[in-house]
Amino acid sequence: MEENAQPLFTFGVIADIQYADIEDGFNFLQTRKRYYRNSISLLNSATEKWNAEPVQPSFILQLGDIIDGFNNPRKASEKALETVVNGFNKCKAKAHHAWGNHEFYNFSRTYLMDSVLNSKHLESTSEFQSAKHVEENNPEPSYSYHFSPAPNFRFVLLDAYDISIIGRGEPSRKYYQSLKYLQEHNKNTNLNFPPEPTGMKQRFVEFNGGFSREQLDWLNKVLTFADNNQEKVTVMCHLPIYPASTSPICLAWNYEEALSVLHSHQCVVCFMAGHDHDGGYCVDECGIHHLTFEGVIETPPDSNAFGTMYVYEDRMILKGNGRVKDRILLYPSF
Numbered sequence: 053m054e055e056n057a058q059p060l061f062t063f064g065v066i067a068d069i070q071y072a073d074i075e076d077g078f079n080f081l082q083t084r085k086r087y088y089r090n091s092i093s094l095l096n097s098a099t100e101k102w103n104a105e106p107v108q109p110s111f112i113l114q115l116g117d118i119i120d121g122f123n124n125p126r127k128a129s130e131k132a133l134e135t136v137v138n139g140f141n142k143c144k145a146k147a148h149h150a151w152g153n154h155e156f157y158n159f160s161r162t163y164l165m166d167s168v169l170n171s172k173h174l175e176s177t178s179e180f181q182s183a184k185h186v187e188e189n190n191p192e193p194s195y196s197y198h199f200s201p202a203p204n205f206r207f208v209l210l211d212a213y214d215i216s217i218i219g220r221g222e223p224s225r226k227y228y229q230s231l232k233y234l235q236e237h238n239k240n241t242n243l244n245f246p247p248e249p250t251g252m253k254q255r256f257v258e259f260n261g262g263f264s265r266e267q268l269d270w271l272n273k274v275l276t277f278a279d280n281n282q283e284k285v286t287v288m289c290h291l292p293i294y295p296a297s298t299s300p301i302c303l304a305w306n307y308e309e310a311l312s313v314l315h316s317h318q319c320v321v322c323f324m325a326g327h328d329h330d331g332g333y334c335v336d337e338c339g340i341h342h343l344t345f346e347g348v349i350e351t352p353p354d355s356n357a358f359g360t361m362y363v364y365e366d367r368m369i370l371k372g373n374g375r376v377k378d379r380i381l382l383y384p385s386f
């Protein structure tokens with residue numbers, strides 16, 4: 053690739069802002085400082101940087117946990133959301149919002165569906181009429197969609213709390229199905245407490261979730277369409293799905309099922325997630341890049357945690373800021 057080659061398009065990525073107008077605190081294990089109030093300043097620095105980019109980002113990916121659960125008991129959820137959305141509105145590019153556990157600590161799924169955090173109106177439909185969302189007649193659909201910002205490139209946003217006990221309310225089929233599934237894997241009374249202190253089974257906790265069969269079948273259809281049209285696909289959601297890209301306590305419950313869908317297609321080049329605030333990265337056995345973005349909430353005020361991705365025919369180049377490292381992501385076929 054020529055030096056200074058123009059990208060086909062660029063986009064911004066940011067994760068786990070977890071804004072709350074409260075004093076700094078710590079994570080549950082008291083091992084990591086959380087800068088609740090300052091996270092809005094870091095978002096503002098990110099939007100300023102994106103607005104000043106010579107090639108304007110086509111969109112921003114916000115990977116979930118936009119505000120912190122501590123807003124809820126303070127009855128500050130809507131105010132906090134307004135503050136963060138105002139931050140995003142300063143950005144010239146529109147944001148695609150994934151939903152994480154903290155969205156559900158603050159809001160019901162019904163509320164989220166009608167809120168500014170539902171970015172499904174940015175979905176691409178025209179070129180993909182044959183695969184309207186397969187869950188159209190499902191009384192409990194997932195929040196998932198796809199879009200194509202440029203020819204031969206597609207992005208799929210998944211709902212990692214489709215099967216979960218925080219993202220599904222009582223009484224509902226998915227809630228009871230999720231509770232049964234979680235209790236089969238975790239015998240603790242407090243389901244936020246992992247069933248085992250180490251290893252992959254740690255992921256069976258209440259603050260995680262997974263993907264329904266219906267959602268994975270829909271994903272399979274989108275990826276088949278992308279394969280047939282020689283597209284390059286990036287998939288994203290709040291929870292990581294590849295063990296080497298994250299601490300195991302942050303993995304989606306049924307990450308293996310999601311991986312098996314991705315691995316049955318040639319089009320997937322990258323998977324992006326948040327949730328593990330320490331971040332992570334690896335390339336899997338099929339050449340898919342798994343990027344877990346460092347969380348803004350655990351980023352000191354003199355640093356930051358966001359990225360700008362430059363997309364080319366044969367690679368994506370991540371320019372990281374603060375805790376997010378620069379990376380070159382060659383597509384599997386190159």
Ligand SMILES: Nc1ccn([C@@H]2O[C@H](COP(=O)(O)OP(=O)(O)OC[C@H](O)CO)[C@@H](O)[C@H]2O)c(=O)n1
Pocket residue numbers: 079080081117121153154244245246259301302327328329
């Ligand atoms: N061992 C634990 C961990 C957490 N909790 C409770 O679960 C809720 C969510 O935890 P929180 O740390 O806020 O979740 P994040 O999404 O910010 O971070 C993800 C993982 O924690 C990373 O490891 C909260 O109510 C905690 O108190 C728990 O009970 N036991």
